[in-house]
Amino acid sequence: MKRLALGLGLVAIAGAGIAFALTAPRPVAADRLEAIAAIDGDAAAGETLFWAGGCASCHAAPGSEGDAKLVLSGGVRLSSDFGTFIAPNISPDPDAGIGAWSISDFANAMLAGVSPQGQHYYPAFPYTSYTRMTDRDIADLFAFLKTLPRSTVASLPHEVGFPFNIRRSLGGWKLLFFSDKPRVELAGADAQVVRGQYLVEGPGHCGECHTPRNPIGGFVSDAWLSGAKNPEGEGVIPNLTPGGKSIGGWSASDIAYYLESGFTPDFDSVGGSMVDVQKNMAKLTSGDRDAIAAYLKALPERANGWE
Template structure:
């Protein structure tokens, strides 16, 4: 009996130590931010391009007042209200807090966001991008609609555990121009890996939600709510009949080269995001995804 009691006490102490360790596990500190005047119109375009409208607007709800469930094998995640309402939205945030949240995935209270929020890809956004997005969100009508709490089971419900996850699995996107490729190809790569964050849905996640390096854009058989996302590799796209013109048409209308229509979350992406994009940006994305080059 004494030995059992000693074991239980030891386990309790180890568990307490683990909780304390996670609570004090470091997160990235705020980075430097160059002050810039925000452009509301450009920020509104970035909000479309980056999927802010798609994820943060539930069907029938006011724009950016909170999203529908993103159902995954880790639980259901709900994008919060990001209108400038001071109580339910982000109206009490500072610009610096906004930048840290979007580019580093850290809330104003110092808590880590779940990687369902694609901050790993938004790390490529510039200071001017952030100023423009901030200006656009501040110009959005405030909506007093409380955000829905995530429905995530244990152990994923332990938010502090995300700190440990980030140490081993976080992969912030970076962008370096490839001088051997065309300007359009480089812009396309930036859009696909940066604000459009295509890899967030089209790369399979491992058992703890990390993105394996060797399987980028290879599709995810269980991306959301039991739905599969197809691979976006050059071989897979060309096998499905995609050309540059077909890719642009699909992203603009949701109709694939074989006459089928996108369903599920991709239909929402087209309806709320890609159909609004500039032709040049759609051409750039197609150029990169199909590994074309217009030099």
């Protein structure tokens, strides 16, 4: 009996050791970090990524408009079934923000969801989409962020209870759901659709809201962009595939015009949380908005993800 107990204890210890190793944060490979650090970031190009990525929508103070949206002091609250996540200060302030970060710190956050302290970030920060960004775009975005005003507003802690406050457990979540592979395979896609796929699946992180999730927060893989229940209140997030009633009947030019102007084909206007997204999309080039529309029209039809 003692030998059995000892054996079980050893198995438990070995299992715990394996789990601890498997859930360790995995930064970007050293050679890739060196390559990114060697890129001379273009702040002007980075501004496009800033708006495509919706950085101000979460990291500017709630209710900010105009130039105030460039002061990334944080504070937006994101409610979920796992707790409330509060966007941090990512201004260039060296103490309150990310001004003391290196390009490698930034790349690890964006591409691997790993903090400068070597901890997992919660996927409320959509690194699960940003991981598809190119090295050049990471360098350009970082260059642009460094040009923005500093803010000394301290970041607030997330309001997340046990067991979700155990960050190490996110390593297991990443093993299940974190990948830089395309969300859909579009065989024979032309250059415009490929560009749209990059913007939607990468910096635009559209799927973070428009794709349903399973009980532990992972995307339902065969329901990409099919819409989801609104995690922050009543109603649903629309189905963006050609099978959806919301925009399924829209033409590509209808979608592109909506992203530019905020007006639907039947002269309704954008509302809810999409208001900020549309304002960001309006700052992209017409070519990029056309590419997003072309990608959405190329998607396979999906039934509504919330049903």
